[in-house]
Amino acid sequence: MENILEVKGLGKNFGGFTALSDVSLSVRKGERLGLIGPNGSGKTTLINCISGALRNEQGTIEFQGEPLGHLPAFARTRRGIARSFQIPRPFHSMTVLENLMVPLAYVGGVSGKKAQAQALEILAEIGLGEKAHASSSSLSQVELRKMELARAMAARPQLLISDEAMAGLSGSEVDDVLDILIKLNKSGITIIMIEHIMHAVMRFSERLVCLDAGQVICAGDPKTVVANPEVHRAYLGD
Amino acid sequence: MKYWTFAALAIVLAVGLALSGANEYLFFAGFVVLQAIVLATGWNILGGYAGYVNFGVPGFVGVGAYTALTMHLLIKAPILVQIVAGAMLAGLLGLLVGMLTLRLRGIFFSIATIAVVYILDAVVMNSRFLGGATGIQLTRPTDVWLFGTYTRMLFVVMAVMAVIAVSVARYIQNSHIGQGLRAVRDSEEAAECSGVPTLKLKLIACVISGALLGVAGAPMPMYLSYIEPASTFNLHYAVIALAMPIIGGTSHWAGPLIGALILGSLQQIVTVTISSELNVLVVGVLLVVFVVAAPDGVIGLIRKWKTSSK
Amino acid sequence: MFGLLLGCFYAAVSLGLSVAFGLLDVPHVAHPALLIVGSYGAYLLGGWGLDPLVSGFLLMPIFFLLGMLLYRFYYETFESRGSAAGVNGLAFFFGVAFIIEVLLVLGFGVDQRSAEAPYIGESLRIAHYRIPYRLIVAAGVALILTLVLTLFFSRTFVGRAIKAVGQDEGALRLMGANPVKIKQLAFGIATSVNALAGAMLIIVSPVDPTMDRLYIGRAFCVVVLAGMGSMSGTLVAGLILGVAESIVLTLFGASWATAVAFGLLLLMLGVRPQGLFGR
Numbered sequence: 108m109e110n111i112l113e114v115k116g117l118g119k120n121f122g123g124f125t126a127l128s129d130v131s132l133s134v135r136k137g138e139r140l141g142l143i144g145p146n147g148s149g150k151t152t153l154i155n156c157i158s159g160a161l162r163n164e165q166g167t168i169e170f171q172g173e174p175l176g177h178l179p180a181f182a183r184t185r186r187g188i189a190r191s192f193q194i195p196r197p198f199h200s201m202t203v204l205e206n207l208m209v210p211l212a213y214v215g216g217v218s219g220k221k222a223q224a225q226a227l228e229i230l231a232e233i234g235l236g237e238k239a240h241a242s243s244s245s246l247s248q249v250e251l252r253k254m255e256l257a258r259a260m261a262a263r264p265q266l267l268i269s270d271e272a273m274a275g276l277s278g279s280e281v282d283d284v285l286d287i288l289i290k291l292n293k294s295g296i297t298i299i300m301i302e303h304i305m306h307a308v309m310r311f312s313e314r315l316v317c318l319d320a321g322q323v324i325c326a327g328d329p330k331t332v333v334a335n336p337e338v339h340r341a342y343l344g345d
Numbered sequence: 346m347k348y349w350t351f352a353a354l355a356i357v358l359a360v361g362l363a364l365s366g367a368n369e370y371l372f373f374a375g376f377v378v379l380q381a382i383v384l385a386t387g388w389n390i391l392g393g394y395a396g397y398v399n400f401g402v403p404g405f406v407g408v409g410a411y412t413a414l415t416m417h418l419l420i421k422a423p424i425l426v427q428i429v430a431g432a433m434l435a436g437l438l439g440l441l442v443g444m445l446t447l448r449l450r451g452i453f454f455s456i457a458t459i460a461v462v463y464i465l466d467a468v469v470m471n472s473r474f475l476g477g478a479t480g481i482q483l484t485r486p487t488d489v490w491l492f493g494t495y496t497r498m499l500f501v502v503m504a505v506m507a508v509i510a511v512s513v514a515r516y517i518q519n520s521h522i523g524q525g526l527r528a529v530r531d532s533e534e535a536a537e538c539s540g541v542p543t544l545k546l547k548l549i550a551c552v553i554s555g556a557l558l559g560v561a562g563a564p565m566p567m568y569l570s571y572i573e574p575a576s577t578f579n580l581h582y583a584v585i586a587l588a589m590p591i592i593g594g595t596s597h598w599a600g601p602l603i604g605a606l607i608l609g610s611l612q613q614i615v616t617v618t619i620s621s622e623l624n625v626l627v628v629g630v631l632l633v634v635f636v637v638a639a640p641d642g643v644i645g646l647i648r649k650w651k652t653s654s655k
Numbered sequence: 656m657f658g659l660l661l662g663c664f665y666a667a668v669s670l671g672l673s674v675a676f677g678l679l680d681v682p683h684v685a686h687p688a689l690l691i692v693g694s695y696g697a698y699l700l701g702g703w704g705l706d707p708l709v710s711g712f713l714l715m716p717i718f719f720l721l722g723m724l725l726y727r728f729y730y731e732t733f734e735s736r737g738s739a740a741g742v743n744g745l746a747f748f749f750g751v752a753f754i755i756e757v758l759l760v761l762g763f764g765v766d767q768r769s770a771e772a773p774y775i776g777e778s779l780r781i782a783h784y785r786i787p788y789r790l791i792v793a794a795g796v797a798l799i800l801t802l803v804l805t806l807f808f809s810r811t812f813v814g815r816a817i818k819a820v821g822q823d824e825g826a827l828r829l830m831g832a833n834p835v836k837i838k839q840l841a842f843g844i845a846t847s848v849n850a851l852a853g854a855m856l857i858i859v860s861p862v863d864p865t866m867d868r869l870y871i872g873r874a875f876c877v878v879v880l881a882g883m884g885s886m887s888g889t890l891v892a893g894l895i896l897g898v899a900e901s902i903v904l905t906l907f908g909a910s911w912a913t914a915v916a917f918g919l920l921l922l923m924l925g926v927r928p929q930g931l932f933g934r
Contacts, residue, residue: 158538159537160534160537160538179537179542179544180537180538181536181537181538181539181540181541181542181543182542184537184538184539184540185540189538190538192534192535192538196532196534196535197531197532197535198527198528198531198532198535198536199531199532200527200530200531200596201527201528201531208524209524209525209528209536209539209540209541210539210540212521212524213525213539213540213541213542214539214540218521258535258539259538261539262538262539262540
């Protein structure tokens, strides 16, 4: 089973501050990987480097066997890496449908009636079907999160990175979003999930990687990782 | 088809007026309003559609004007060639400024555009060929086609340019590129992650916007029979290029058109009834008032009125 | 030498902007316009026989309030609606700057105005150099101002809160401080510093209403050169600009000298946008 993503020795600095140091991880095709770690441990920086929003100074990232090098973010999306944002970034002057039409057009090259049909299909799957023609700036928090995922899906990715999609949501809303992610994974998409809500992480992940202060401190089977004393120390402090 | 009918009618109207015996002043004033339409529409392609504010409008207008001048001085080029040359160089300037600053945040682009004006001003001041600080007097060519006076001919040329400018804006707005630019304006990060090549699109907008601003400036030397840096690189152009789309509405191609017509007529009224200094103040005040109270411009107000009266 | 003193002065002018734009991220292109208002204020008060520096100090509290109000308005209208850093905020400040310029022209005419004080017009002679006193005074005040502000931002609670709010609002809220009030305070400080800088401007040279355009270039050049929000960096950057301008002035003449600031700015943006001292 080949790896869809290979990260080797990744390093990223911001001025004098080292955000990531010698980070390596592999993601199997079709896997559900959970990425955990306390605030400031570098999780978002890591996915920013993978998605291309930031440039890593050391190390390499290979996607589907091909190195990503200095490829800009939009090109990585076109290769098949999609991500959602921690704080939703809707195209606020557009309707929900129009939001999805952008990646459909720019990644898939589909427009017009065909794109509309595909967009409606995705929205129905995610559960936002009725809101298709609503202005994206009128959506509630959970609806915005769903639209973020829907928009990422419209880019037809092989790898989806979900950055704290459930932060701040209520119990039932969390389950809602979790179900969507599991359903997406069943249809063949590899998913990396960053999350703090532990029961969601445990339910979702086949494997866990834990970061602390820019380094990987533990990786493997979820139950084992969570029981690891290093992980406890990272979260609770010394 | 409806749009093109109107566009054709507009040109026919302009030609008809020029051939008629109407008062010469109409064409002087009309030229200014038509130039304003090109200015506002051009600015809006980068400012309204993509969200990058160009303060250096006088610089681009100046490049258009001085390129046209150079063409005239060197090879006595006809007006259309001057305009094309002006547009090309202004577009190139747009590309350069874009490449330098579009990787950074929007405000750095804006400040860089101010820099452009000063640097160009310094270049012209130090160039004897371009007239330096004192400027150059020109004699207009005698070829006026069928229109009787040179001003009338320029009026018609500008009318055609205005139609071209608005058509370009309309095309971009409704196209793939316009969709991408809107995404960039709303959230550049999300646009990148949706596969939009943001840098490329921004550069395209920069070039087209710059070129149109150059088109607005190119006929100036011929229109005034005179050119000098102080009035060419005047801040006035920057303020009106911003005010017109903001007043009319920045998200639609009709916005700059509406803004230009409103502001153009208002300016005429104020200059004639009150004073010309106050005229300038009015523009500034209107800009601030609209930015604060009606940021979507007249078009936005119309939309709101439509949805509330349903 | 001349360049160094001038540079100190440029640094003082840019300190306010360093706070407003560098730390707070407000697209405050109207900063230089307010600077000129400060100069004209000093000029007016000079009519009552007040020394420009004194006028400057007197104007500071007024400008402080003005700054707070301006920020409040900007915040309510733009930042809280979410359309913040975009076209509208910039256009707003640009419009304000333009209106200020026009009002000044209407009120004072386009001619230059200058101030009078015992140290203006006289020079210090060292060896065969003549250093105008007014420049020394301006440079001195600038240095003191930089020192005061640097200490303020690193030692006092309020100062550090201001530095923090630019980087992490959330953390500040958790500490019980209101980010909006702090930003307001910061903006007020930035504007009052501007009043003093304006007074210094009119000491250093005559002013006219259109000078704000020149100083947009100089102030932003210094702020960008320094790197966002570094007070001491602003001083160094100001010195660099001052010296560069003086050199160009002597070698190439006045019309190129004004383009120096903009040229440096473009260079910096292209090569190292985070400035010399920024992160």
